Amino acid sequence: APRPGATGTLRRTVQYLDPLMANWVMSRDVVVLMVPSVDRHGLLHRNNMRLRDYVHELDGLVLQGGADISPTCYGEEPLAPEWAGDRVRDDYEMELFSEFMEAGKPVLGVCRGLQLINVALGGTLYQDLPTQVGPQVMHRNREIYEANVHEIRIEPGSGLSRLFPNTTLTQVNSLHHQAVRKLGRDLVAEARSSADDVIEAIRLKGRTYVLGVQWHPEFHRPDDGQLLDPGPILEEFLAEARRRI
Known part of the structure; x- marks a missing residue:
């Protein structure tokens, strides 16, 4: 989001695609x-180009990591100025998530993406x-x-336990200071997390595939025996996307 009083690119809305995430997928x-x-203030307006038009042409959505979710999205004020988040990005991604949900197309959320899914469905965050x-x-x-x-x-009996049938305790990377507090609807x-019970992965109950993980699987190497193999998560998501083609 633009920063008040800033100059150059900091005064503009900037979007990006993390190359590590892109290469992983x-x-x-x-x-x-x-x-x-x-x-809304550019050459294109929502009445002649809608997110729904993009969703119609795409098979699945990955919500990547990044800035904090604004606490105003779940009815709170920031406890500190540096935790104010990026409301511009939040609103855009929640609309995008809603359109994919309505279309019944799969969604995978990573780190911030998990948190956005939770908030979009009425949950709250630490x-x-x-x-x-x-x-x-x-x-x-x-x-x-x-x-x-x-x-x-x-968790026993979860979708992740079916993906990793021989794994109960495992290691993941961790780059976040916020996390799910109250779960959203049907999640x-x-x-x-083994030591403090913080939620590290969520899934939507029902027919639409929605999975969120708090770690960054795109940073995990498949041959790293210490960390959870990122392959099964990606393969499950892509299988759901192909199933709807």
Whole structure:
């Protein structure tokens, strides 16, 4: 979102596609596109180009990581100015998520993407885990970034337990300071942090495929025996997308 009083690109709305995320998805021979927002003050207007038009042509949605979700999206004020989030991006992605849901097309949320799914379905977030939960687990370490890892517990009988039938406890990277507090409508927890019980994965009950993971599977290497294999999650999502073609 634009920053008040800023100059250059900081005064503009900027969209991006993380190349690591794009390369991870494209590793299964699929085409990855970024869906642009429609600027109300630009040359295109919503009455002649709608997000629904994009959704009609696409097979699935990946909501990638990034800035905090604005607490105003779930009825709270920021506990600190730096946790105000990006309301412009939130509104755009929630509309996009809603359109994919209405079309019955699969959605995979990663880190911020999980949090957005939860808030879009009426859930709430911890604005800051160290402040509101405690220091039992270091969910974010800016100095080592994606090298920061911790243990999660996959819930018995969950969709993730079917993807990883021989795994209950495993390691994932961790780059977040916010997390699910109250689950949104029809969402179930699929994995939790072992030490503090923070929700690390969610899934929507029902026919539409919606999965969110709090870690970044695009950073995991398949040959890294320490971290959870990212392959089955991506393959399940893409199988759902192909099933609707």
